[in-house]
Amino acid sequence: MSRICKYYLYCLFVLLGTSCHHARYIQQHTASLYTVDTTAGKEQQYVQMLQPYRKTMDSIMNVPIGIADTILYKAQPEGTLGDFMADALLQAAQLQDSHVEAAILNYGGIRLPYIASGVITVGKIYELMPFDNQLTVIEIPGDTLIRFCDYMALAKGWPVSGISFAIKDKKAINILVNGRAIDAGKVYKIATNDYLANGGDYCSFLTQLKRSTTSLLIRDVCIDYVKDLAKQGKHLHPYIDKRVYNAE
Amino acid sequence: MLNRRSFIKHTALGSGLLLAGGFPFDSLAGERITKLTILHTNDVHSRLDPFPMDGGKYQGQGGVAARAALVSKIRAEEENVLLLDAGDIFQGTPYFNLYKGEPEIRAMSMMGYDACTMGNHDFDAGVEGFAKQLPHANFPVLVANYEFTGTELEHKTQPYTVVKKAGIKIGIMGLGIELQGLVSPSSFGNTKYNDPLPVAKQVSEMLVKDKKCDMVICLSHLGYKYDGNKICDMDIAKETEYINLIIGGHTHTFLDAPVSVINKAGRETIVNQVGWAGVRLGRLDYIFSSKKDANLTSAQSVIINK
Numbered sequence: 001m002s003r004i005c006k007y008y009l010y011c012l013f014v015l016l017g018t019s020c021h022h023a024r025y026i027q028q029h030t031a032s033l034y035t036v037d038t039t040a041g042k043e044q045q046y047v048q049m050l051q052p053y054r055k056t057m058d059s060i061m062n063v064p065i066g067i068a069d070t071i072l073y074k075a076q077p078e079g080t081l082g083d084f085m086a087d088a089l090l091q092a093a094q095l096q097d098s099h100v101e102a103a104i105l106n107y108g109g110i111r112l113p114y115i116a117s118g119v120i121t122v123g124k125i126y127e128l129m130p131f132d133n134q135l136t137v138i139e140i141p142g143d144t145l146i147r148f149c150d151y152m153a154l155a156k157g158w159p160v161s162g163i164s165f166a167i168k169d170k171k172a173i174n175i176l177v178n179g180r181a182i183d184a185g186k187v188y189k190i191a192t193n194d195y196l197a198n199g200g201d202y203c204s205f206l207t208q209l210k211r212s213t214t215s216l217l218i219r220d221v222c223i224d225y226v227k228d229l230a231k232q233g234k235h236l237h238p239y240i241d242k243r244v245y246n247a248e
Numbered sequence: 249m250l251n252r253r254s255f256i257k258h259t260a261l262g263s264g265l266l267l268a269g270g271f272p273f274d275s276l277a278g279e280r281i282t283k284l285t286i287l288h289t290n291d292v293h294s295r296l297d298p299f300p301m302d303g304g305k306y307q308g309q310g311g312v313a314a315r316a317a318l319v320s321k322i323r324a325e326e327e328n329v330l331l332l333d334a335g336d337i338f339q340g341t342p343y344f345n346l347y348k349g350e351p352e353i354r355a356m357s358m359m360g361y362d363a364c365t366m367g368n369h370d371f372d373a374g375v376e377g378f379a380k381q382l383p384h385a386n387f388p389v390l391v392a393n394y395e396f397t398g399t400e401l402e403h404k405t406q407p408y409t410v411v412k413k414a415g416i417k418i419g420i421m422g423l424g425i426e427l428q429g430l431v432s433p434s435s436f437g438n439t440k441y442n443d444p445l446p447v448a449k450q451v452s453e454m455l456v457k458d459k460k461c462d463m464v465i466c467l468s469h470l471g472y473k474y475d476g477n478k479i480c481d482m483d484i485a486k487e488t489e490y491i492n493l494i495i496g497g498h499t500h501t502f503l504d505a506p507v508s509v510i511n512k513a514g515r516e517t518i519v520n521q522v523g524w525a526g527v528r529l530g531r532l533d534y535i536f537s538s539k540k541d542a543n544l545t546s547a548q549s550v551i552i553n554k
Contacts, residue, residue, distance in 0.1 A: 024282060024416045024462040024536035026492060029518065031506045034529040035309060037298075040321045042313035046355060050296055050312075053343060053351050061342045111293075111340055116302035126342040130294075131372070195432060202429045 061123030065223055066230035069237050072115040077167055077245055081110050081128065082159025083238040085218070088225035090161040092216060093137055093191030100137055101178045102162030103191040104148070105218075106201045107155060109133070120226055120236065129219040133193035139210040142184040147205060149175050149182075157244040168247035193218050280538035282414045285326040286465070287319060287531050289333045290497030291367065291524035293340030294352055299525070309527040312355040318529055319359055328413040331360055332420070334497035335367030335469035338378075340525070348373045353384040361387045363409055365422030365467035366394070367497060371435045376400040390422030390467055393447040395440035408451055416462050416536050419455030423448060423468045423484065425498055444470060444479055445487055452490035462536060466491045471498040472521050481519045482509065489513035493520070493532065500524040506532065
């Protein structure tokens with residue numbers, strides 16, 4: 001082998017070798033952003049890969065359960081999606097225990113930005129509430145419930161039903177439960193989900209309280225609420241009724 | 249920037265020094281110029297299909313088939329592409345309720361993701377549920393501040409990976425959010441969470457000093473920023489010295505342009521996040537040189553196809 005040939009082999013070895021790394025330095029960077037739509041087309045192999053999953057899924061999820069005659073949306077301090085979920089939760093809880101006075105859910109638990117008006121399917125409620133959270137009733141002393149309302153005010157408003165308050169300086173004021181001013185000395189039965197009852201969303205103040213967890217899923221509660229309306233020939237039509245509002 | 253790019257292209261064609269195997273080209277001055285394209289997603293939340301055409305804000309957007317087509321188009325145009333995800337792959341459509349993440353991970357493997365980190369919702373089927381889908385993943389799961397000792401995920405994730413693209417050494421690490429208070433304890437089980445800041449400092453420094461990485465990317469599911477003092481991407485950017493780019497998630501923040509932060513060492517750290525549901529794909533193009541005389545310009549942001 002000639003010397004030149006050996007030299008080139010040596011160079012190649014050095015270039016390919018990982019032990020020898022020539023440092024590189026960032027000189028410039030630019031950023032760009034794409035909206036993912038069908039401008040670049042669709043890759044059919046993904047459509048095919050999903051097909052068997054979709055077939056089973058559609059048979060379960062594309063089942064209509066009722067009709068919304070308005071767009072439902074996620075918003076703070078109050079939105080119609082949150083109102084719907086909290087109303088459904090309170091109704092289901094009161095069927096189990098008539099002493100339940102109100103329902104509270106976490107804003108982060110609303111997993112869709114909106115539900116369009118028109119036919120609502122099972123799948124849409126799965127998207128709204130994908131978690132297998134269960135209806136839980138907690139017995140909350142009035143003073144702790146005031147603290148809970150302050151926490152919701154700090155978080156800019158959560159979905160509630162049977163409770164109303166105004167948000168002022170990141171605190172809850174004018175708190176009403178079941179239409180009456182909150183009593184710090186009374187114990188209230190409040191419906192929520194097991195996620196919050198177990199201290200989720202930093203609600204550690206709930207974990208030590210007396211509770212009863214049902215096997216009812218929040219998702220099924222929402223599905224049944226829409227189905228019940230449909231049976232009565234009614235549409236889903238929540239509206240903003242100033243349950244939670246920013247004080248002037 | 250455009251002038252610089254055309255200069256680079258011109259040199260490449262003119263000198264004919266472009267070597268096989270993705271080696272960079274040399275300019276006449278002996279300077280090696282290489283371009284790295286980083287594509288990223290976060291909080292895709294099981295959105296395998298596009299949003300339905302129901303008049304909503306994101307109607308027709310997202311979906312793996314369209315994302316794959318876009319990624320393929322970019323791969324055809326660019327030689328050195330990294331595709332990364334910042335967590336919360338799971339949960340949000342009935343696909344997850346029925347199939348527990350299998351089609352999500354399969355689609356990411358098909359698309360050629362280089363790495364991802366774990367989000368809080370990736371625990372929604374339990375530690376064992378995530379572990380169960382890993383045989384479908386052909387990319388590493390990076391998370392440096394969770395310890396999975398004694399769980400189903402033990403030895404199945406790694407704190408970082410080092411990728412070499414066209415002679416550039418890229419260290420990629422992952423950071424996960426505090427699980428207590430956010431994820432049901434029955435889901436995260438014996439997973440131990442460590443403070444992300446000291447971990448980020450230690451791992452990023454090691455990637456630069458010991459592993460000789462030219463660039464450090466942090467995939468983070470900590471969240472962009474908060475009203476309170478909860479640790480976030482902006483804190484990690486400001487308080488560390490060796491991270492060049494943070495690809496974030498969790499807060500579903502739609503940044504129209506990445507945010508440039510001066511870090512603890514007085515250098516630039518970029519923070520980016522592209523909302524959620526896979527309706528956007530983020531892109532950053534980095535130009536590397538073999539010469540240190542970095543005349544680093546600030547990020548230029550171009551909104552494409554918006």
